[in-house]
Amino acid sequence: MAGDTEGQREAFAGLHGAALRAAGIPPRYWDSLGRKLRGEVFDAGDYFGIMQVEEVDDEEEGDEEMEEQLKKKPNPGNGPCFKVIVTNENGLQASDPNSVFLIDHAWTFRVEHARQQLQRVPGLLHRMAGLMGIEFHGEIPDEGSVEQVLQEMWKYNQTYQLSQGVEEKVPVWYIMDEFGSRIQHSDQPSFATAPLFYMPQQIAYTVLWPLRDLETGDEVTRDYAHGETDRLMRRCVLLPWVPTEALDVSCVTPEPPDEYYQAILAENKEKLPAVINPPVYGKDKVFKVFTDIQQVLNNLTHPRFVFTDKEGEADILYNFSHFKDYRKLSEERPEVMLNQFPCENLLTVKDCLASIARRAGGPDGPRWLPRTFNLQTELPQFISYFQQRDRRGEDNHWICKPWNLARSLDTHITNSLNSIIRHRESSPKVVCKYIENPVLFHREDVGLVKFDIRYVVLLRSIRPLRLYSYDVFWLRFSNRAFSLDDLDDYEKHFTVMNYAPGVTLKQVHCEDFIPLFEKQYPEYPWATVQVNIFKAFAELFQAASAKPAPLGICDYPSSRAIYAIDLMLKWDTSRDGKRIMQPQILEVNFNPDCDRACKYHPTFFNDVFSTLFLDEPDNCHVTRIV
Helix, strand or coil: CCCCCHHHHHHHHHHHHHHHHHHCCCHHHHHHHHHHHHHCCCCHHHCEEEEEECCCCCCCCCCHHHHHHHHHCCCCCCCCEEEEEECCCCCECCCCCCCCEEECEEEEECHHHHHHHHHHCCCHHHHHHHHHCCCCCCCCCCHHHHHHHHHHHHHCEEEECCCCCCHHHCCEEEEECHHHHCCEECCCCCEEEEEEEECCCCEEEEEEEECCCECCCCEEEECCCCCCCCHHHHHHHCCCCCCCCCCCCCCCCCCCCHHHHHHHHHHHCCECCCCCCCCCCCCCCCEEEEECCHHHHHHCCCCCEEECCCHHHCCEEECCCCCCEHHHHHHHCCCCEECCCCCCHHHHCHHHHHHHHHHHHCCCCCCCCCCEEECCCCHHHHHHHHHHHHHHCCCCCEEEEECCCCCCCCCEEECCHHHHHHHCCCCCEEEEECCCCECCEEECCCEEECEEEEEEEEEEECCCCEEEEECCCEEEECCCCCCCCCCCCHHHHCCCCCCCCCCCCCCCCHHHHHHHHHHHCCCCCHHHHHHHHHHHHHHHHHHHCCCCCCCCCCCCCCECEEEEEEEEEEEEECCCCCEEEEEEEEEEEECCCCHHHHHHCCCHHHHHHHHHHCCCCCCCCEEECC
């Protein structure tokens, strides 16, 4: 530890202690790890070597151990197989504080940038192809080799997240260097690995340390399914490296048990309200509104609402962030109304939305929601369903979405089962059937494109269920003609363009859209389409309020809320064989951005507040759904 001061050691532990503990790196290695990071000491070559494992012909009598090794190789069918062994003549002692090693990262990327980087970064494709055993000759990246690397990389990818604002919650993927990538899997691993972000250099490395003493010649292995204890889940998680059929597993996904919802309530730290009588207000009462939402402050001009900056004297709390302590509010100020319902996350978080929707459509879900699986809890069922569709030759394009991110962040379209299985490691996700036959809209500048529709709905009460829709809806369009290829082409497959820099944002007002739509689809009058959309909304909210909290949205008389529902239309066949436009609900958003609503419809918040807080919807631009 020469040259290592006490201050340096303390500073390292102070800065990285939480991350080291979370990664499970034993404290005995911390001082040595800090020194190696400061000095950029990569001394694994002094202790380990990479060994090529010879292929064994079927006719040859290979011993069982060799066959097991071949089964474990991460790139079956792709050229040579390697393993890492201990070469140091003294072996390696787990108790030695210096038995900790740094592995460099050969490639760090975000999934949406992977193709572009392989095409443009000099030498990257060449190195990745070599590392993955893919033949690549020549200097200029060709599409075939790029595509192969993009398929194979899910056997090599590792991930970490940096939490610095909304954007930075998007996971970073990386591939370890040739040494790290050739460490094979074992259910009884000899080593552990974990990524560590080294703050002073702003660089991530992988840390490698032994789990037991090793002798010269022993193999270095790690557990590719680290942390998974359930046997079936381990089988599923290891499927990218150990192909298996999960067809013996039912793909039926019933609604989760009551405990599932109770656990969500506890995790959200939400306290349910006491039972109260619905407050009664005078007919001419002027309500004091406390809000931190600028759009409300700028646009609410109705004479029966005035703003206050004192939360304690407000009649209405209209907050941007989630309210938690309904119990206290219900006991101390039951007459105060607010713009949220207890347990509304059952609608606004994607895994919960899929769960409660099964009340309306059985285990497969209703026709208005794409078939959805929770990758954390329903991975075996999903793999079974995917493999069954594969066997039947059915379309198998899926879209992976984080439970709780909006704006298409960390959302990926793929037909690769390996990719979907690995994506669950980065953050909790659902996987939804990608709509392969969407109703398209003809844009004169680009052709037939995807579009989605946003409705703002107003939830006045749960018992009785009173739901309205704002009379204006909003449209978003893709910028490139739709086809089921180029799955990482954002402007072809996604419609959220207002957050992407330098990207065209096509805007069409709903009043202009309806005649254009009816001209393109004369057999489908918009009024009929909208009836089916509203029917889907009604069924969704009926399902969400069918059970008492926390299994459903809480019936709290002082709650009101607005949500934005994003949906698409897909071509489907009705029970009597007719071709129909079937609404597909994509997500429900809490406290949506109402900037465009206020800009083009200045009475928007007056209508919202009149409907929700005054019970005066008649002269407002709203339609009652339920």
